[in-house]
Amino acid sequence: MMSGGLNHRRVEVMQETASYTPKPAKQWSLRRTAEYVMREQRIFFVLLGVVITSVFFLVLQPAYRHDESSGAYLGGEELYNVEAKFGSVRAFEKAPYRMQQSAVISPGGKIPLGLQRKALRIVVTGGAGFVGSHLVDRLIERGDSVIVVDNFFTGRKENVQHHFGNPRFEMIRHDVVEPLMLEVDQIYHLACPASPVHYKFNPVKTIKTNVVGTLNMLGLAKRIGARFLLTSTSEVYGDPLEHPQKETYWGNVNPIGVRSCYDEGKRTAETLAMDYHRGAGVQVRIARIFNTYGPRMCIDDGRVVSNFVAQALRKEPMTVYGDGKQTRSFQYVADLVEGLMRLMDGEHVGPFNLGNPGEFTMLELAEVVKEVIDPSATIEYKENTSDDPHKRKPDISKAKELLGWEPKVPLKEGLPKMVEDFRKRIFGDHEEEKETLNE
Template structure:
């Protein structure tokens, strides 16, 4: 969508200009989407990616790639202090229930007794990190001395069918799976190499999918049904 590209490009330019005026350290929250449908697996920060510049997803992919370019231009040309994080799929409490992300979709569908919608054959992979791990990584990045980019993600890799099975195990073993036609340019594999973040930031994720998902489910159940009986879990990792 045009608004995605405008936000990523014009929004980044505006914020870089503000950082320059007030002499602030600038954080760009980039994305694993800059790797496109990767030909290297897992993805390291030195990989340039495989992106279709005129594809249906390109407004986001290329928007973030341009944002990284602008950020480094301001850093090199104007000595702005910047940090770049390439964020992989993240989930957890307070995420928008109907935002279209696969974990949100599966959890909301299972709670509502709807079929879990799997696009394509379900063999495409993603890596899912719990939100508290991401926050810790961003804090270490901002407080450290390294520009990046850094992959921030959980290297645990799941096919969409494996993710659906975890959701079934967590919410409803009888939840049905409904297959639909895949979307264009859907990446086949996605897994971060986090060696750089481990070495330079001393960071790696601690929360597995099977540990973190029930905390998200408790939050979704409360917001969808107004169920207050199972809210303690969603607070557990925030304390």
């Protein structure tokens, strides 16, 4: 029974006769819209936004210029630096990598200009050797972190000791024939004895370095997704029947000769690199290096330039094998390093010939060495070695076109730098003793 005192809420029900009348739509009027914008001051904010945007793009941001040849955009400050130093953007594109870096411009326009390039972590096998140590210098100078892997068969700690204490430099004593675990972005694989004296010393070890060592480093590149550059050699052409040699030439190599441990070893290394590229998707780059000279070369390695320079400095006869009419092409080490870096950072697999197309006979080279060191130096002829190529000259058209690279340093300019280094290393101790006695 419900209490009579409870109050019940009364629900009012709308009468069915009530009807809903919507608000009548207003017709659009230009005059009414203009009056609204002026009354609410909207036009002021629109104009203010236009002014701020114009100031930002025209005043605060540098003017940009597009270089049609490379697709690169040069910022105002960078453009000023480029034109002040090189005269034009096109001249800048032809300049060496180091000069481009000094203008705060990224090579090839791949990095947005004005933005700092990301530092890479790079391993260089054979990095304490002649070419490897110069490559390490350039990578460190560029701002990368470098790990040198070397077993010091031909490499020397002295070549890289100026980097000791640098937090971006590491060195590991290791033979690439054994597996290696690292985390890097790029792998420059230079490890292998490159002179006849050294690679003939233990030919089986040379083959293992070229085959097993290359397999290990390619396997590392595959596991960690690193880009891999193989330094092959002009020796893959053997005693060439084509002159000058193009990358399409397959070579004329004696597979059972005394030099085949190196020649065929490098040919096999190229095969492995291409198979990893095609079959496993590894980003590989292949460089075929022609005769290179410069500071830090091994003094008694059997190569003709180092032989001539060391013999002339020691007042010994320069040894010419055969009739001295066989030809070679000599590039300065800085030019080679420039080519290797352009190849690694580019988008082309190769192989690429990296060498100087200037061709010299052995007798012509001996005359240049005499001119630089000692005009009274003499020449001694000996029987030629087995399988010695009669001609060697690179065709570098492919490197010019796709890498924008060609050697800059002529022999008469680069040779004195090598002579100065050899003189210090051969006579350095004796000169210090003389200075001490004079004091």
